[in-house]
Amino acid sequence: MRSLILGGARSGKSALAERLAAGFDDVVYIATARREPGDAEMAERIAHHRERRPAHWGCIEEPLALAATLHAQARPGRCLLVDCLNLWLSNLLLDPGDGRFARERAALLQALPDLPGATVLVGNEVGMGLVPMGELPRRFVDEAGRLHQDLAARCERVVFVAAGLPLALKGALP
Secondary structure (H helix, E strand, C coil), X not given: CEEEEEECCCCCHHHHHHHHHCCCCEEEEEECCCCCCCCHHHHHHHHHHHHHCCCCCEEEECCCCHHHHHHHHCCCCEEEEEECHHHHHHHHHHCCXXXXXXXXXXXXXXXXXXXXXXXXXXXXXXXXXXXXXXXXXXXXXXXXXXXXXXXXXXXCEEEEEECCEEEEEECCCC
């Protein structure tokens, strides 16, 4: 089962994803934040996520090569929890590698349908506000929206979370 969990900041989307993953004995959490958090507030966010995760879950930090990591870690009976797509997207948009964004995005979309086991993807819905000022923020919002649409088409379950309340957009809630 492939699940996409979307919502705003602090909406409860990560907590829901963790509850879905907790139904599996074998879980690998794929964290997409940069290994160096950059500021104290981001370091606190990362620490908060680490503290919530069960100690027996595996964890891989991968800020760019998401599809390759999914391929390497996917197994029948295992749940891969990716948190968060928007950090991964930001990392790629800011990566100086020529054409890397397009290659990594295409690789993710191609890999997802064939992965064994379960995959839970977490992303921030950022397209419900004003159109941002500046070329890079507008591109980020546009690319996030396109990515979420393409992933939603490939997932059996899509859930929107607001105020800790999940709303099934596609498929059923467990």
